[in-house]
Amino acid sequence: MKRNYEYLLSDLNLLKGVGTKTSNLLKRKKINTIFDLLWKLPKSYTDRSLSSKIKDLKIDEIQTITIIPLKYSFPRVRNLPNRVLCKDDTGEIDCVFFNSYEGYIKKILPIGKEVTISGKIKYFRNKYQLTNPKYISEDSSIIKQKHNSYSLTEGISEKVYNKIILQIINNLPQIEEWHSKDILKKFNNISWNDSIKKLHEPENIGKFKENFYQRLAYDEIFSTFLVNSEIRKKIKRIKKTKKIFDIKKQNEIISKLNFSLTNDQNKTLSEINKDLCSENKMFRLLQGDVGSGKTIVSLLSAFNTVNSGFQVAVMAPTEILARQHFLLAKKLFSQNIKIDLLSGKSSYKDKKIILNKISNKQIDIIFGTHALFQKKVEFKKLGLIIIDEQHKFGVNQRKKLSDKAGKDCDVLLMTATPIPRTLTMTIYGDMDLSIIREKPNIRKPVKTYSKLEDKIDDVIKFVKKEIKLGNQIFWVCPLIEESKKIDHSSAIKKSEYLNKLFPKQVFLLHGKTTTDEKEVILNKFLKNEFKILVSTTIIEVGIDFPNANVIIIENANKFGLSQLHQLRGRVGRGSKESSCILMFKSNLSDNAKKRINILKDSNDGFKISEEDMKLRGFGDILGFKQSGIKNFRLADPIHNHNLFILAEKEMKRIENYNEDISKFKPLIKLYDRADIINDIA
Structure with missing residues (x-):
């Protein structure tokens, strides 16, 4: 049997007692591997460790007793229960079974043998009674312990579930430590293996501030940062043709605007221009509050790209928004810049003409919806993709988009959804980030x-x-x-x-x-x-x-x-x-x-989003959980804010020293990111 981290990524069928039926029941709960089972945490526990005598039993409470079966009573009348009269040195009790076979009952309660049994005590016809007890064994140590309670999939009993979890805990591989000594000190040097064991100990339920829990939450956060860092590095390694343009032409357009750009708009435009002129591919998110003026910045970036000899594609989530961007661009730019709109309402003939113009570089900037990235749309020299309202794209989709864009094509994604810093670090950590907080002076507060x-x-x-x-x-x-x-x-x-x-x-x-x-x-x-x-x-x-x-x-x-x-x-x-x-x-x-x-x-969207996260939890912020963008198992951007900052600091240190990240391979693989970066040595 595998005993390195790959054991944890094995199919559930590898576990003893997990057949096809149980495996399918678990998979319905999105538990597909042994590792997935570790994150279904106990919500409470039942203490069966204390043993009682029959004379001291308390009705309607779960009690553990050691008894000797005396006599079977198996009625021949259907629907009547089977009974086993049992005793200890202080009294008698009936063990009652509905729908259990005689052979099974004789096996678990052999006459004259000492057996430990646990369950809820009832009193019927002047006698103590235990009905359908699930915890029975001749080995009292199996029963006399604390048993965890989980949110169970229908069809799997608590006893079976505990048995499966215990089997995994007992078989946990000793994984080589991936964190530095400095990081481990923050969590009192507790190992991943010991942390997992403590996570499932009954006494530790709800102890979110303990070292074992914090360490595992940090692992989860840091693994996400590692993946984002690798994606950023991969994109940065792509060498592209530098875009060369005359900044004076951009400034001429700015001077004709009926408003002045804010400091944030100027700073962001400068960051984008630097990326465009670099030999490294741009993969940048422009995040701004509603009404902060992201569109004008993106159109000026498009203008500079065209003036460097490249084409630009601007994608919006709806046709009406694409049309609005198109009309604004027509108003801003001279007729020397050839602009068009690829609309779903265009006739087949018009679409064919537009597609032909795109492929022959007779269109400089094309506006449209997601249809812009269909196979039939072929660009002669695409240099920049701008995507508005991009929060509908996950990490995988963004990576594929960047790959599809080609080596000379820069990517600028925009969102009007201000989100807290901890979420930005996690959700958009694969990208460089520009933020526009200021609102233009012409915008009056609502x-x-x-x-x-x-x-x-x-x-x-x-x-x-x-x-x-x-x-x-x-x-x-x-x-x-x-x-x-x-x-x-x-x-x-x-x-x-x-x-x-x-x-x-x-x-x-x-x-x-x-x-x-x-x-x-x-x-x-x-x-x-x-x-x-x-x-x-x-x-x-x-x-x-x-x-x-x-x-x-x-x-x-x-x-x-x-x-x-x-x-x-x-x-x-x-x-x-x-x-x-x-x-x-x-x-x-x-x-x-x-x-x-x-x-x-x-009216500050960033401040509002921070307050929203405190009140509602990070999963509810504009439906990010529903969008599947991020769903941590343990980590929480509100309660573990310090861990996000620690992970960010450690990631920057690793990047600055260009450290080999191959030692983190188990961490990345375990946290199910191998589909994004699968070529770590």
């Missing part, structure tokens, strides 16, 4: 108010006043249709209500709206053809509606802080004063009150 839902008449008066001034309104509801189970306002019901008050001025948008219908509705709203857009949260991402300066969010307490901030970012895009009204019921929880107050006090 004023945020809270309002009880029974004060809706006040809100309607406010809406009427805004419409008279020529403004537009977003009205956000959590649900599409009315629900009997959940007392939330539905988008459909609300649009019907508002239609009566504002005839022909209300449109509805929700998750069941087709893509084509959605594009038509949003374009009409953009052209100010109606005044109120009732919507679910699908209006979160990216589009500028300069004339929309009010957003009303119903049941605001049901949303996370980050999501509310993203929704609020749909207004305040123009020069007008903007408002966000958070509507809620009177019976708010303390957390809901905190969320609403934080949002009213701040």
Whole structure:
């Protein structure tokens, strides 16, 4: 049997007592290897170590006794239980079995032999009774111990599960230490092997601050940092043709803007330009709060790339956002820069013409959705890919994108999702990072108010006043249709209500709206053809509606802080004063009150995301857990913030000294990252 770390990556069938049925049950819980089983932690334990006499038994409690079976009673009438009369030197007890065969009962409770038994005690017809006891053995040491309780897969008993875990613990390989002495000192020199054993000891349940737990959480964090570092190094090793351009041409465009770039925008543009002019491939994330001006920075980067003789592809998550970027670029750049839009609505003939122009370098910058990266799209000289709202891409997808882009093509990914530093380090650690925190001076802070839902008449008066001034309104509801189970306002019901008050001025948008219908509705709203857009949260991402300066969010307490901030970012895009009204019921929880107050006090998305993570946990921040971007088993960016900082510091030290990371191979393999970097020596 393998006894190095590869044993832990073996299939479950390698374990004694784990056949096809048990293996399939475990795999349904995403437990595919022996290693996976180690992270299903005990939630409580039952102490069966203390032995009692029959005369001292307590009813309805789990007790352990040593008894001698005296007599079997196997009735011939169906549905009646089998009984075994047992005794010790203080009294008698019946062991009762339903649906158990005579042979099995005689085997586990042989007449005249001393047996230790444990289970919940009942009292029936003036006699103590144990029904269907699972813990029975002639070897008392097997029973007299603390037994862990786990969240079990249906069909696997606690006894079987404990037996499987104990087998793994007893067979744990002695893995050579991968951490430096300085790191190990931080955890009192405890080994990985001993940490795992302590993790499953009943007395250690919930001891998250102990050295064994901290060490394992650190392993998990550090393995992620290692992988990210390797990906960064691999991309940096790709030598590309330097992009050479005249910075004066960029500055001419900046001078014609009707606003000044912020310090953060200038700093970020400088970082990107340095990457473009380098012989190393750029793989950079541009992270900025809603309305911070990422798009102008990315378009200036595109302009510089074109002026160095290369083409640029700009990909947006929706066609309407791609069109908006396209129109802004046309406004910014002279006709010397050849720009086009690859639209799903274009005719076959037009698409063919555009594809032909791309392949012949008759288009400098092409805008579109994910269709830009289909096989039929061939670039003559692609030098930069810009992807907006990239948080839908995981580490694997980003690596594949970089590989596909080719050696001379730089990659710039953008997101308007400010997230806490510990999450940024983890989720985007494979990339270089530029952050825009400042907002342009032309952006006025959105004023945020809270309002009880029974004060809706006040809100309607406010809406009427805004419409008279020529403004537009977003009205956000959590649900599409009315629900009997959940007392939330539905988008459909609300649009019907508002239609009566504002005839022909209300449109509805929700998750069941087709893509084509959605594009038509949003374009009409953009052209100010109606005044109120009732919507679910699908209006979160990216589009500028300069004339929309009010957003009303119903049941605001049901949303996370980050999501509310993203929704609020749909207004305040123009020069007008903007408002966000958070509507809620009177019976708010303390957390809901905190969320609403934080949002009213701040327009800083980074600060808000930190508070959101503290209140809700990192998995809930804008659905990162649901997106499968990161799901730690032990580590938590809130509670283990110090470990993230320690891992980052250690990673930088290793990179600065260019240390050989082959000793970390078991760590990386164990934490299931071999599919990303599988060629470590």
